[in-house]
Amino acid sequence: xxxxxxxxxxxxxxxxxxxxxxxxxxxxxxxxxxxxxxxxxxxxxxxxxxxxxxxxxxxxxxxxxxxxxxxxxxxxxxxxxxxxxxxxxxxxxxxxxxxxxxxxxxxxxxxxxxxxxxxxxxxxxxxxxxxxxxxxxxxxxxxxxxxxxxxxxxxxxxxxxxxxxxxxxxxxxxxxxxxxxxxxxxxxxxxxxxxxxxxxxxxxxxxxxxxxxxxxxxxxxxxxxxxxxxxxxxxxxxxxxxxxxxxxxxxxxxxxxxxxxxxxxxxxxxxxxxxxxxxxxxxxxxxxxxxxxxxxxxxxxxxxxxxxxxxxxxxxxxxxxxxxxxxxxxxxxxxxxxxxxxxxxxxxxxxxxxxxxxxxxxxxxxxxxxxxxxxxxxxxxxxxxxxxxxxxxxxxxxxxxxxxxxxxxxxxxxxxxxxxxxxx
Amino acid sequence: xxxxxxxxxxxxxxxxxxxxxxxxxxxxxxxxxxxxxxxxxxxxxxxxxxxxxxxxxxxxxxxxxxxxxxxxxxxxxxxxxxxxxxxxxxxxxxxxxxxxxxxxxxxxxxxxxxxxxxxxxxxxxxxxxxxxxxxxxxxxxxxxxxxxxxxxxxxxxx
Numbered sequence: 001x002x003x004x005x006x007x008x009x010x011x012x013x014x015x016x017x018x019x020x021x022x023x024x025x026x027x028x029x030x031x032x033x034x035x036x037x038x039x040x041x042x043x044x045x046x047x048x049x050x051x052x053x054x055x056x057x058x059x060x061x062x063x064x065x066x067x068x069x070x071x072x073x074x075x076x077x078x079x080x081x082x083x084x085x086x087x088x089x090x091x092x093x094x095x096x097x098x099x100x101x102x103x104x105x106x107x108x109x110x111x112x113x114x115x116x117x118x119x120x121x122x123x124x125x126x127x128x129x130x131x132x133x134x135x136x137x138x139x140x141x142x143x144x145x146x147x148x149x150x151x152x153x154x155x156x157x158x159x160x161x162x163x164x165x166x167x168x169x170x171x172x173x174x175x176x177x178x179x180x181x182x183x184x185x186x187x188x189x190x191x192x193x194x195x196x197x198x199x200x201x202x203x204x205x206x207x208x209x210x211x212x213x214x215x216x217x218x219x220x221x222x223x224x225x226x227x228x229x230x231x232x233x234x235x236x237x238x239x240x241x242x243x244x245x246x247x248x249x250x251x252x253x254x255x256x257x258x259x260x261x262x263x264x265x266x267x268x269x270x271x272x273x274x275x276x277x278x279x280x281x282x283x284x285x286x287x288x289x290x291x292x293x294x295x296x297x298x299x300x301x302x303x304x305x306x307x308x309x310x311x312x313x314x315x316x317x318x319x320x321x322x323x324x325x326x327x328x329x330x331x332x333x334x335x336x337x338x339x340x341x342x343x344x345x346x347x348x349x350x351x352x353x354x355x356x357x358x359x360x361x362x363x364x365x366x367x368x369x370x371x372x373x374x375x376x377x378x379x380x381x382x383x384x385x386x387x388x389x390x391x392x393x394x395x396x397x398x399x400x401x402x403x404x405x406x407x408x409x410x411x412x413x414x415x416x417x418x419x420x421x422x423x424x
Numbered sequence: 425x426x427x428x429x430x431x432x433x434x435x436x437x438x439x440x441x442x443x444x445x446x447x448x449x450x451x452x453x454x455x456x457x458x459x460x461x462x463x464x465x466x467x468x469x470x471x472x473x474x475x476x477x478x479x480x481x482x483x484x485x486x487x488x489x490x491x492x493x494x495x496x497x498x499x500x501x502x503x504x505x506x507x508x509x510x511x512x513x514x515x516x517x518x519x520x521x522x523x524x525x526x527x528x529x530x531x532x533x534x535x536x537x538x539x540x541x542x543x544x545x546x547x548x549x550x551x552x553x554x555x556x557x558x559x560x561x562x563x564x565x566x567x568x569x570x571x572x573x574x575x576x577x578x579x580x581x582x
Contacts (some may be wrong), residue, residue, distance in 0.1 A: 006508075007466040007467065007469070007508075008469075008504075008508050010470075011466075011469055011470035011473070011504070012504070014470060015470055015473055015474065015477075016570075017572075018474075019477070020567040020570055021567055021568070023567065024564050024567040024568075028481070028484065029545070029546075029549035030480075030481065030484040030493045031477075031481060032545060032549075032567075033493040033494060033497050033542045033545045033546060033549075034477050034480060034481070034493065034496060034497045034500060035497075036497060036538065036541050036542060036545055037497050037498060037500070037501040037534070037537075037538030037541065037542070038500075038501065038504070039570065040534075040537065040538060040541055041501065041534060084523075084526060084527070084530075085512070085523065085527070087515065087516040088516075088519070089516075101519075102516065102517035102518070102519050103517075104515055104516040104517075105516060105517060105518075105519035106513060106516035106517060106518045106519060106520075106523060107519050107520050107523075108520060108522070108523050108526065115520065117519055139512070141530070143508060
């Protein structure tokens with residue numbers, strides 16, 4: 001707790017002293033009478049001042065929420081000394097704001113009494129917040145001293161990035177042996193019809209196609225595509241980002257990754273994560289709701305950490321990148337180390353798709369005073385980087401702020417279909 | 425603001441030949457108070473009280489009724505308290521009821537107490553206790569000691 005004198009104390013003490021001395025100097029008792037109330041208030045205030053001691057408990061109604069979600073914060077204050085006047089302000093980190101409830105709240109607390117305050121807090125940006133602390137600025141009865149104390153206990157609140165609605169996601173070229181929702185390219189037990197073939201010993205009777213059998217006069221059976229799951233690795237390039245005020249490419253990367261992870265996990269696919277940047281972070285592919293929380297928690301820790309050390313894909317543990325996994329890279333394509341790693345992955349036979357989180361909206365434009373020639377050269381260089389991926393058979397599509405992620409995914413799917421046709 | 429204007433107007437009314445000086449001090453004090461409250465600057469309050477006190481002193485210089493002095497003193501205290509109240513509560517919104525009522529009651533008590541104290545002081549000043557160097561020295565010593573005690577207490581408390 002800190003205690004400071006209020007301007008009132010200095011002013012009243014000064015006025016009292018000045019009035020009394022002036023009364024003596026000028027021989028005018030009226031001046032002493034004028035100064036007397038200020039001396040009286042000062043003396044009373046000094047005699048009656050008691051330092052308040054607050055005990056507090058703060059609680060949240062949720063440990064996690066999504067961007068734009070609201071959580072209720074309740075604070076209980078108890079004071080053994082009467083506090084006639086106090087301002088209670090919730091300590092808010094950047095990105096959080098009070099949407100309901102007075103902040104600061106003007107309260108009084110009786111001696112030995114408790115007071116409950118409640119606020120609703122909205123977090124505009126994903127991340128991990130420490131909330132629950134408040135600052136109490138109280139005054140004594142006559143307002144001569146100001147006491148400031150932090151109350152409450154900061155508690156972590158995780159704000160998850162809001163996920164976009166996706167109609168479809170990228171289908172990997174290969175599936176895994178476990179059951180899932182993706183129709184495999186190979187044939188086996190499943191639902192989707194694949195082809196007809198003559199009956200062989202051991203085929204089940206239920207697989208006989210009776211129409212084809214009746215037409216040909218010999219037994220034909222249906223071949224089916226099995227439903228399998230896939231392995232998807234979300235690859236976040238966090239070497240550098242382009243940022244403008246409160247938005248940047250990292251925000252878009254995290255939102256896209258959260259959206260894709262949620263969608264793939266809903267389809268019973270195994271999803272892994274590689275955060276490739278100044279700090280390397282990874283999650284081996286797994287499925288289920290727990291993996292979803294793991295991924296989102298890992299995404300909350302994603303940050304741009306400046307590093308000049310060269311890193312290639314060998315630093316990523318082998319089990320993080322299972323064979324035949326689809327690697328969806330979310331990158332602003334600004335750092336050569338990430339580009340080299342993605343190229344390396346492709347050359348190792350991984351199914352790679354690059355969604356370029358465009359840094360162009362966050363960069364200065366020629367309208368803002370940037371050299372138009374420099375801007376043009378930069379854009380050409382970015383186009384060349386995408387073309388280099390295309391030449392490797394890797395779809396690289398640009399996704400910009402305020403565009404639907406679905407459009408980028410459809411563009412990647414279109415590229416993959418076109419590449420598939422070209423191979424034929 | 426209103427309290428300051430009332431105190432100033434009373435001072436001007438009793439200032440006689442010094443009415444111009446009292447008017448100037450009142451106008452300046454009220455204007456500075458308005459600006460200070462508008463900008464949220466508590467530093468202006470003592471200067472405003474000094475100006476209004478000067479206006480009140482001008483009315484006594486012309487041989488005004490000493491019985492009015494406690495009323496002026498209480499008025500000045502009310503101006504100071506209301507000004508600081510206005511400056512302290514401009515950010516917070518009340519979360520519980522009764523804060524304003526309690527503070528108003530406290531302010532009324534202070535004003536009443538200062539009137540009573542002033543009345544006692546005025547009646548003491550009317551008593552002719554004679555004069556002389558010894559009494560004058562005792563008065564100076566008492567005033568200095570009181571001022572020093574208040575300042576020392578406030579400094580120690582800070």
